[in-house]
Amino acid sequence: MTRPGGSPAAVPEGPAAALECTGLVHRFGETVAVDHLDLRIETGEVFGLLGPNGAGKTTTIRVLNTLLPVQEGTVRVFGLDVRRRATDVRRRLGYVPQQLSIEAALTGRQNVMWFARLFDVPRAERATRVDEALDAMDLLAVADRKAGTYSGGMIRRLELAQALVNHPALLVLDEPTVGLDPIAREGVWERVQQMRADYGMTVLLTTHYMDEADELCDVVALMHRGRLRAVGSPAALRADIGPDATLDDVFRRHAGADLAVTEEQKGVRDVRRSRTTARKLG
Amino acid sequence: MLFSRTVTLSLVEMQKLRADYTELFTRMAQPVLWLLVFGQIFNRIRAIPTGNLTYLEYLTPGILAQSALFIAIFLGIQIIWDRDAGILTKVMVTPTPRAAIVLAKAFSAGVRGLAPVVVLVPVALLLGVSITVNPLKLLGAAVALMLGAGFFACLSMAIAGVAQTRDRLMGIGQLMTMPLFFASNALYPIDLMPGWLKVISTVNPLTYLVNALRGLLVGAPADLWVDFGVLVVAALVGIVGSASLLGRLVR
Numbered sequence: 001m002t003r004p005g006g007s008p009a010a011v012p013e014g015p016a017a018a019l020e021c022t023g024l025v026h027r028f029g030e031t032v033a034v035d036h037l038d039l040r041i042e043t044g045e046v047f048g049l050l051g052p053n054g055a056g057k058t059t060t061i062r063v064l065n066t067l068l069p070v071q072e073g074t075v076r077v078f079g080l081d082v083r084r085r086a087t088d089v090r091r092r093l094g095y096v097p098q099q100l101s102i103e104a105a106l107t108g109r110q111n112v113m114w115f116a117r118l119f120d121v122p123r124a125e126r127a128t129r130v131d132e133a134l135d136a137m138d139l140l141a142v143a144d145r146k147a148g149t150y151s152g153g154m155i156r157r158l159e160l161a162q163a164l165v166n167h168p169a170l171l172v173l174d175e176p177t178v179g180l181d182p183i184a185r186e187g188v189w190e191r192v193q194q195m196r197a198d199y200g201m202t203v204l205l206t207t208h209y210m211d212e213a214d215e216l217c218d219v220v221a222l223m224h225r226g227r228l229r230a231v232g233s234p235a236a237l238r239a240d241i242g243p244d245a246t247l248d249d250v251f252r253r254h255a256g257a258d259l260a261v262t263e264e265q266k267g268v269r270d271v272r273r274s275r276t277t278a279r280k281l282g
Numbered sequence: 283m284l285f286s287r288t289v290t291l292s293l294v295e296m297q298k299l300r301a302d303y304t305e306l307f308t309r310m311a312q313p314v315l316w317l318l319v320f321g322q323i324f325n326r327i328r329a330i331p332t333g334n335l336t337y338l339e340y341l342t343p344g345i346l347a348q349s350a351l352f353i354a355i356f357l358g359i360q361i362i363w364d365r366d367a368g369i370l371t372k373v374m375v376t377p378t379p380r381a382a383i384v385l386a387k388a389f390s391a392g393v394r395g396l397a398p399v400v401v402l403v404p405v406a407l408l409l410g411v412s413i414t415v416n417p418l419k420l421l422g423a424a425v426a427l428m429l430g431a432g433f434f435a436c437l438s439m440a441i442a443g444v445a446q447t448r449d450r451l452m453g454i455g456q457l458m459t460m461p462l463f464f465a466s467n468a469l470y471p472i473d474l475m476p477g478w479l480k481v482i483s484t485v486n487p488l489t490y491l492v493n494a495l496r497g498l499l500v501g502a503p504a505d506l507w508v509d510f511g512v513l514v515v516a517a518l519v520g521i522v523g524s525a526s527l528l529g530r531l532v533r
Contacts, residue, residue, distance in 0.1 A: 062532075065375045066374075066375065067371060067374060067375065067529075067532050067533070068533055087377045088377075090375055090376055090377045091377045093375060095371075095372060095375040097368045097371050097372060098368070099367070099368040100368070101367050101368025101369050101371070101372055102369075103294065103297075103298065103369065105297070105298045105301035105302060106294070106297055106298065106301070110294075110297055114290065114293075114294050115372075115376065117286075117290040117293075118287060118290055118291075118373065118376040118377070118378050119376060119377070120286075120377070146301070159372075162372070
């Protein structure tokens with residue numbers, strides 16, 4: 001797999017990358033969720049991992065953030081082997097999972113302070129850093145309100161504040177804008193870009209929204225059925241297809257036939273399931 | 283690192299508890315009912331030989347231990363809830379030892395286990411139970427309660443790692459609660475039990491918690507070194523076991 005307008009994704013080269021996966025395989029029983037994945041993310045990039053549900057994006061993220069074991073292959077984060085130096089890897093990560101997850105009974109400030117402590121932010125700096133993170137997410141005015149009273153967009157921004165309070169070298173966002181309205185989505189992205197500009201962190205995100213990836217990512221990787229189908233800058237990938245091509249078109253070209261088969265098979269399965277249920281019901 | 287993370291996570295548990303006291307109040311009612319209804323009736327029947335102690339004196343430490351068990355054995359539901367809400371995942375991606383997550387939950391179970399003391403002890407005193415006022419003994423009893431609750435909370439979290447869902451954990455918890463309770467000396471002396479039940483009672487940490495509480499609170503004969511030794515070892519095994527199973531919850 002090569003990057004149009006970039007370096008080969010499969011061949012690790014140069015100084016330690018922010019993330020480097022080589023031959024990563026992850027299975028859940030018989031199902032191969034990630035299938036010999038080679039991936040390299042350069043320091044400072046905003047890298048988008050795109051693909052439909054079940055493509056293996058979340059599994060990949062869960063392996064690199066140490067939640068899942070490395071079953072086969074190697075994963076290095078800033079040169080650190082995830083298998084051997086999990087704690088050191090975690091120190092460099094900020095992570096926002098798919099679902100909105102805060103402690104509703106705690107205030108916004110308490111939620112962020114909690115993560116500042118878990119990440120060993122020095123006591124003398126802690127209050128300032130928490131305020132900075134809340135301010136960057138435009139939540140300082142409501143910091144002492146219970147987080148349970150926040151809107152979906154505010155909760156997502158609070159999660160970003162939690163993830164950013166330790167100034168992570170790699171910010172991992174797993175579908176960070178799913179379920180948010182367009183204004184909240186825009187708000188989240190404005191702030192991520194601002195934090196990236198301020199701290200020069202590397203950002204890895206997964207998303208279903210191709211327009212979002214097109215606008216925000218320096219590099220995108222299209223993933224389907226556990227494998228990488230294409231890697232490159234959005235502009236270069238689009239240019240490969242045609243002058244008016246979108247990332248949706250790029251994705252259809254690389255995985256479209258498979259997607260159609262998958263949908264067809266799913267349709268047949270659904271019919272079979274309905275017939276079985278109908279038989280059971282008499 | 284383990285200590286500082288445990289303190290941080292315990293602080294969060296206390297902040298959550300402080301945000302809603304309701305749970306603590308509801309936890310206080312059941313043990314009082316046991317003492318007022320069950321305890322008073324069996325005190326009058328005088329069917330259970332309890333040596334120099336009245337049945338109410340014998341029962342009060344047993345009810346304290348029982349309430350700690352009942353509170354802690356369902357604590358695994360909280361950790362499954364944290365998993366379902368994505369909170370456990372986020373914490374596990376920080377440089378936090380898994381044992382710290384388990385220890386903080388065990389601590390919160392211990393605090394919850396202490397809550398019934400606030401009401402049960404005054405009620406017991408009103409019913410004529412002579413409970414010690416020696417602050418060292420009271421402190422010792424609190425430590426024993428926290429160790430016992432901590433062990434049962436760890437047991438619950440270990441089951442959560444295997445059961446994976448709240449419904450399954452509820453079922454397993456209910457299946458375990460009564461055998462643990464009745465196969466202990468909380469309600470009656472071990473000497474009254476058939477041989478097979480004596481064996482179970484001897485390996486049941488609840489028995490040692492009751493023994494310690496009885497020795498400290500109402501002056502019953504007790505081997506406190508053995509009782510605390512068993513409770514400490516059980517808690518350590520529980521922490522290691524549940525911490526090693528915690529990862530299964532987020533896979």
